[in-house]
Amino acid sequence: MHTADGEGKQGAQKPVDPTLRQDVEQIERLLRHISHVVYHKGRAILVDFGITSPQFDALLVLHREGDLAMGALCDHMSLACSTVTDLVDRMEKGGFVARERDQTDRRVIRVRLLPRGAEMVDKVMAARLDYLARILKDLPADRRAKVISALEAVYNLIHEPNIHSS
Numbered sequence: 001m002h003t004a005d006g007e008g009k010q011g012a013q014k015p016v017d018p019t020l021r022q023d024v025e026q027i028e029r030l031l032r033h034i035s036h037v038v039y040h041k042g043r044a045i046l047v048d049f050g051i052t053s054p055q056f057d058a059l060l061v062l063h064r065e066g067d068l069a070m071g072a073l074c075d076h077m078s079l080a081c082s083t084v085t086d087l088v089d090r091m092e093k094g095g096f097v098a099r100e101r102d103q104t105d106r107r108v109i110r111v112r113l114l115p116r117g118a119e120m121v122d123k124v125m126a127a128r129l130d131y132l133a134r135i136l137k138d139l140p141a142d143r144r145a146k147v148i149s150a151l152e153a154v155y156n157l158i159h160e161p162n163i164h165s166s
Helices: 018-049 053-065 069-077 083-091 113-137 141-158
Strands: 097-103 109-113
Touching: 018 053, 018 069, 018 113, 053 083, 053 097, 053 109, 053 113, 069 083, 069 109, 083 097, 097 113
Parallel strands: none
Antiparallel strands: 097 109
């Protein structure tokens, strides 16, 4: 329900500066397109290594976080436990991870990254970095620094605790 002054139930929203709106639209579009290209190239790289994107995502989580209980791995991946269980089954058969009972609580199953899984992460990340290096090699160092600074600024703004979502 809107009031006479145009204010809705959510409260008054300031009109968006047209220049800001155009900048936001361009930034969103560029981020989406870059993400799309990098995602698809990343998937193509994974095909060369015989691993699926969800498997690689799980390996990355374990590489970054260390051994995790199945429930924690599900939470990190934002996937249903049944999905992660199937994923871990395939990765275990491939020799990338191992399941182990938690030493302090035998009811908990932990997933441990095996050396073959860590090696896979290292090889795939090297291939991804090589791909980006080929793309960015002709961009002068000062411009790369500006790109990094701009991306860090956006990242930090997104992760600020006081950002209001609407």
